[in-house]
Amino acid sequence: MTASNGQPFMPCDAVLALLRAIADSCRTLADDPDCDLHTAGAAIDIEADALEARAIGHTTESP
Numbered sequence: 001m002t003a004s005n006g007q008p009f010m011p012c013d014a015v016l017a018l019l020r021a022i023a024d025s026c027r028t029l030a031d032d033p034d035c036d037l038h039t040a041g042a043a044i045d046i047e048a049d050a051l052e053a054r055a056i057g058h059t060t061e062s063p
Contacts, residue, residue, distance in 0.1 A: 008055050008056070010051075014051060018047055022047060025047065
C-alpha cells in the first residue's frame with residue numbers, strides 16, 4: 001500500500017504480525033540449547049524480509 005506521500009505504508013496488522021512472529025521465534029529459540037541471540041537475529045531478519053517483500057508487492061500492484 002502506498003501512503004498519500006507516495007511512500008510505502010504498512011498497516012497496523014502487518015506490524016503486529018511481524019512483532020508476534022518475533023516473539024514466537026524468541027520463545028522457540030529460547031528452548032533450544034544450540035541457539036543464541038545470533039540465531040534469533042537471523043530469524044527476525046527472515047521475518048522482516050518476508051514482510052518487506054509483501055509491502056513492496058502491495059506498493060507495486062495495479063489496482
